[in-house]
Amino acid sequence: MKLYRLLFMRTLKLTSMIILLLQITACSWLFGDEGTFRDRSNDYRQATVTAPLELPEGMESESIDDRYTIPTISDRTTLDDDFEVPSPEPLADDVNRDQVRINSLGEQRWILVNGAPGQVWPRLRGFLSLNQLAVQHTDAINGLIETAWLQPEGEDALRERYRLRIDQGVQRGTSEIYVLQADIRSGDENWPQQSSNAEREKIMTQELAQYLADSSAAAAVSMLAQQAINSSGKxxxxxxxxxxxxxxxxxxxxxxxxxxxxxxxxxxxxxxxxxxxxxxxxxxxxxxxxxxxxxxxxIFSWMFDWAPSNDADKPxxxxxxxxxxxxxxxxxxxxxxxxxxxxxxxxxxxxxxxxxxxxxxx
Missing domain, CATH: 3.30.310.170 (Outer membrane protein assembly factor BamC)
Incomplete structure (x- = not known):
């Protein structure tokens, strides 16, 4: 019995020492040498804005993206002297907003896409490449892609070309894509104000919209289009x-x-x-x-739904x-x-x- 008690006491002491050592080690790991947590709240003040990375001529920059882009604050209003904190707004402005939608007003037609212009630009290039439509001219600063002259199938089909224009959408983080069609009747140089063949423009718009809807948003971003086209919304x-x-x-x-x-x-x-x-x-x-x-x-209003209310019968x-x-x-x-x-x-x-x-x- 004495031997058992002696072993028990030694085991208890050893266990206490181990616990004490673990506590000391944990404290030194959490608090550091000075025994206090380091205040990181003002670390952001040391951050600096650097110029975009410049690549050698001939190299693509579509795969380069700012990982943590700071969004622009668009809504600026002052608070009343007597201000009541409102309920938080929903995370998504419109949870029912479609990923891709074709809108029209009068004779104008455009594709509305979720995604900033810099994110949608590589997907336009992917559509043209997939359909083997040769690109004649690109202008990422103005959001323009022009195809070379194409020969559609059919005996009476006229040679044609297309110009895709991407613009910032009304809401932040959306893009609008406009398709302009020109056939050989409009000349070799000048683009018409409206498509030469409205039906051909409609077909191209539908095919492009379907491609954008079927293809997931790629991670690639065109930094040139991103910087040139304002993505803060209209x-x-x-x-x-x-x-x-x-x-x-x-x-x-x-x-x-x-x-x-x-x-x-x-x-x-x-x-x-x-x-x-x-x-x-x-x-x-x-x-x-x-x-x-x-x-x-x-979120806790359901707890009080059982209580009678005089306002329940009020219209x-x-x-x-x-x-x-x-x-x-x-x-x-x-x-x-x-x-x-x-x-x-x-x-x-x-x-x-x-x-x-x-x-x-x-």
Whole structure:
């Protein structure tokens, strides 16, 4: 019995020593020589911006990409003195946004693609290479790719060529691709303002859109196109000198008018009347009708659903608004929202409603 007790005590001491050594070692590893955690919060201040890598002539730079690109802050508004922190916005501006979509307005047609121009540019080159369409001229700075003259199949088919133009989309991180077709009737040098054969342009647009939809977004990025074509988007939320908030949209009025009308319907507004002459949409909006607005009560709201509420039997209130489009001197469109009864909207309500509309403008 004494021997057992002696062995037990020695084992207990040995175990205690091992635990103590482990604690000392762990502390020295975590805290360092000075016994404290190193403050890394200001390390970013030492970061420097370097010039893009320059490659020798003849070498491609499509596979080079900034791993951690800092996005541009487009929306700049000041806070009220009495500010209430709003619910966080959804991670994705539009979870239902298609990867690739063909849009049209009048006789104009374009492909809308998720991805910055620098990311989409190599995929355009891949489409032309896959279909063995010879490239005559490329201009990454202006986002242009021109094919050589091609001879379609068919006895009466005219020689033709195509020009692909990539531009920044309305929303940040999207691109628009325009296809222009020219046949031998338009001459050897000059490109026409519109396609010589609208049907041939349509076919090429559909084939290109299908290729972009089928092919996954490649990791390759054209740094030249990325730097030359602004990828911050054509839409921003701004504030004028009088602290009035508005959406600034860099589009021609005809397209801006159609885009806003489509966005209002997606945002849950009911359009009662349209006055194209005065450039005003007359609307009604039921607070909480938008699915994203319903989430603002929080993730724990289900815990209190059992409790009776006097508001349960109250009908949802419909509020009338006016959304106005105004041409700016710099060629952009200013979009504002106001109450239909001319009562002043609070700054927070104005910003909230404009952000809702802004998310759905494409």
């Amino acid at each position: 839409i921003t939320l701004q504030e004028d000198a009088n602290n009035n908030i508005h959406i600034n949209l860099a589009l021609p009025f005809s397209r801006a008018w159609a885009a806003v009308g489509n966005a209002l319907q997606k945002s849950g507004f009911v359009i009662d009347d349209i006055n194209r002459t005065e450039q005003v949409y007359h609307l009604n909006y039921v607070e909480g009708s938008n699915s994203k607005e319903k989430e603002k009560d929080g 949802a209130e419909s509020i009338a608004y006016r959304v106005r489009l105004t041409d700016s001197n710099n060629g952009t469109i200013a979009i504002t929202i106001e109450s239909a009864d001319n009562t002043e909207l609070s700054k927070s309500d104005t910003e909230r409603l404009l952000k809702l509309i802004k998310r759905n403008i494409t």
